[in-house]
Amino acid sequence: MENLLATPTQSRPQPLLTSPAAGGTPVLQLTNIEKVYQTSTIETVALNRVNLTINRGEFVSIMGPSGCGKSTLLSLMGLLDEPTSGTIAVDGRLVTSYSDRELAGLRNLKIGFVFQSYHLINDLSVVDNVEVPLLYRPGMGGKERRQRALAALDKVGLGARTGHFPGQLSGGQRQRVAIARALAGGPEIILADEPTGNLDSVMGEEIMDLLLGLNRQDGVTIVMVTHDEQQALKTQRVVRFFDGSQVG
Amino acid sequence: MLRHLFTLIWNRKRANLLLISEVFFSFVVLFGVSAVLITTAKNYLAPHGFDYEQVWRLEVRAGQGLEMPRAELDDVLRQVKALPGVQTVALTSGNMPFIFNTNNSIFRYKGKESPTTNVYDADDHYAAAMQLQLREGRWFAPTDDGSNHRPVVISQDLRESLFGDAPALGKVFTYGVPGAEIKPENEFLVTGVVENVRMSSDFNAAEPAVWLRLLPYDTTHWETANVLVRVAPGQGGELQEKIARTVAGVTRQWTTEVRVMNDDRLSKRRYTLVPVVGLSIMGLFLIVNVALGLFGVLWYNISQRRAEIGLRRAMGATGASISRQFLGEMLVVTTLGVLGGVLLAVQFPLLGAFDLPAQRYLLAIAAATVAVYVITALCAWQPSRLAAAIQPAMALREE
Ligand SMILES: Nc1ncnc2c1ncn2[C@@H]1O[C@H](COP(=O)(O)OP(=O)(O)O)[C@@H](O)[C@H]1O
Ligand SMILES: [Mg+2]
Numbered sequence: 001m002e003n004l005l006a007t008p009t010q011s012r013p014q015p016l017l018t019s020p021a022a023g024g025t026p027v028l029q030l031t032n033i034e035k036v037y038q039t040s041t042i043e044t045v046a047l048n049r050v051n052l053t054i055n056r057g058e059f060v061s062i063m064g065p066s067g068c069g070k071s072t073l074l075s076l077m078g079l080l081d082e083p084t085s086g087t088i089a090v091d092g093r094l095v096t097s098y099s100d101r102e103l104a105g106l107r108n109l110k111i112g113f114v115f116q117s118y119h120l121i122n123d124l125s126v127v128d129n130v131e132v133p134l135l136y137r138p139g140m141g142g143k144e145r146r147q148r149a150l151a152a153l154d155k156v157g158l159g160a161r162t163g164h165f166p167g168q169l170s171g172g173q174r175q176r177v178a179i180a181r182a183l184a185g186g187p188e189i190i191l192a193d194e195p196t197g198n199l200d201s202v203m204g205e206e207i208m209d210l211l212l213g214l215n216r217q218d219g220v221t222i223v224m225v226t227h228d229e230q231q232a233l234k235t236q237r238v239v240r241f242f243d244g245s246q247v248g
Numbered sequence: 249m250l251r252h253l254f255t256l257i258w259n260r261k262r263a264n265l266l267l268i269s270e271v272f273f274s275f276v277v278l279f280g281v282s283a284v285l286i287t288t289a290k291n292y293l294a295p296h297g298f299d300y301e302q303v304w305r306l307e308v309r310a311g312q313g314l315e316m317p318r319a320e321l322d323d324v325l326r327q328v329k330a331l332p333g334v335q336t337v338a339l340t341s342g343n344m345p346f347i348f349n350t351n352n353s354i355f356r357y358k359g360k361e362s363p364t365t366n367v368y369d370a371d372d373h374y375a376a377a378m379q380l381q382l383r384e385g386r387w388f389a390p391t392d393d394g395s396n397h398r399p400v401v402i403s404q405d406l407r408e409s410l411f412g413d414a415p416a417l418g419k420v421f422t423y424g425v426p427g428a429e430i431k432p433e434n435e436f437l438v439t440g441v442v443e444n445v446r447m448s449s450d451f452n453a454a455e456p457a458v459w460l461r462l463l464p465y466d467t468t469h470w471e472t473a474n475v476l477v478r479v480a481p482g483q484g485g486e487l488q489e490k491i492a493r494t495v496a497g498v499t500r501q502w503t504t505e506v507r508v509m510n511d512d513r514l515s516k517r518r519y520t521l522v523p524v525v526g527l528s529i530m531g532l533f534l535i536v537n538v539a540l541g542l543f544g545v546l547w548y549n550i551s552q553r554r555a556e557i558g559l560r561r562a563m564g565a566t567g568a569s570i571s572r573q574f575l576g577e578m579l580v581v582t583t584l585g586v587l588g589g590v591l592l593a594v595q596f597p598l599l600g601a602f603d604l605p606a607q608r609y610l611l612a613i614a615a616a617t618v619a620v621y622v623i624t625a626l627c628a629w630q631p632s633r634l635a636a637a638i639q640p641a642m643a644l645r646e647e
Binding site: 071072075078080081100101104105107108109111113115116117119121123124125128131132133135136137142181185193 | 249251252255256259260555556558559560561562563564565566567568569639640641644645646
């Protein structure tokens, strides 16, 4: 933990892109965020006065020890939960006033999620899994859904496995299905919570390369939680957390 | 979305087969119970075909080892008839309405056989005492005394089975039992046709009936004379006592018991209701069981599928669309189970089972279908709301 904190965070190995701090367009802005989980016995401060801006086209890593609030941060960014205090703005608009329906619409259009444990629906084939976010897009027909899902699967190199079921795939393949699902809706932002956490280093590398490609070639903004220093070094910015607070 | 539901249900066919068979099972039970209840209700609402109010029944008994000559019996009937408050007195057989005493047979006319038919003895005053409703011809009268055949009146349903649309009055039919002795009193001459009667109980359907005219034959060896007495409205215990005293006044050794037909009807009704109520309770019990089963399976499903729910929310589903999805899945599963049940149930009218009209079965199918949908909707309601209320961030948490 100590050495984590001690690690300098200025490493920017991708000088090809413009510096995020200067001149970027903010897509997500978190201001003075506090998140407190209240249970009958204890009160957990998961996030404490967090200020974070994610700019368009950025690839940001979030690092920090287990339990420091990384997943909480991601679910706030993904509009899955509300902060106890503070504000979140998407494309410069505060989301506090959105209804459940509008939030769902925003998630569907703008955000793709990737989880450590993939969260595929085991009773659906690969292509049906990838179609799930498109089911919630008003006015999209079955044909277009299928086309988009197949295109997304091609992109992650699983064009040949569309009829398989998740149980028939390796961990790396499953995570690629999950990435295809996140991509299918054409989101601006992908939020990935330890996407390589359940994978061995070779498969983890593949997934990392895939995400890097999406960021560089397609300009997808990515926020990724990781424990892997090497991976973090490949991204443009590393944000470090400790005990609910931003430390770098 | 509907195709997505079908895909999901098809891919989970093993789990869903259990649900579908539960729905199927409850449909079949509900169909059976509905058929019985509808039949019972229809019977109950149908007219009796006679009037049981203000009718008393007398069992006149001669004392042990004593004879009952016709002349003395006629004297008794005359004196009872003469009592103020008594309107009509009629002699009949022991199988009076609403009591556990039946006498039936099968009849034949030109190769046509009747269903099982209740056989009653009746004198010339019976129709007035019971207020039977005449459709054709006339009731017995003293002019029938010279008849070569035994005059009878039949119910409309017996008329239809023996004569169809052809005329019935004046026709002669016989017992349908093979080998029955052919003698004049077993050749039945139709003098009248009355409306169908329901004399068994309030909940029984009409049964074919024939009334054979009591011939003025010797009653010396009768042990009991069964007498129907129609009284004026408002008559009670006082008149009953008077009747008993009158009977005893004619011949000292004779006794009589006076019973009110409406009381017979009420006690028979209680008795007949027992199996219906029993069946309904059993059906209800089964349905509650099935409902609890459905509820449990749904509840379990939703707790199993928390992550899926969280995921769908993250991908843009609203709480309402989650709840719609679960209700939709249940609707499809219910429909499959109901379809199976209907397929089985329509065999009853198709095969003409139990001699019930097809419309009755269709009504029962409709009732069972509505009930199954209501039950599953009730069972799915709460779990679906629960599913909609699941916090996506919580459901997606990984430890
Ligand atoms: N729903 C919740 N209820 C109560 N406590 C929670 C809940 N979610 C997270 N926490 C707590 O908040 C803190 C941060 O959790 P989390 O964001 O999952 O951390 P990380 O992802 O960095 O491991 C932890 O102490 C965790 O136990
Ligand atoms: Mg976490």
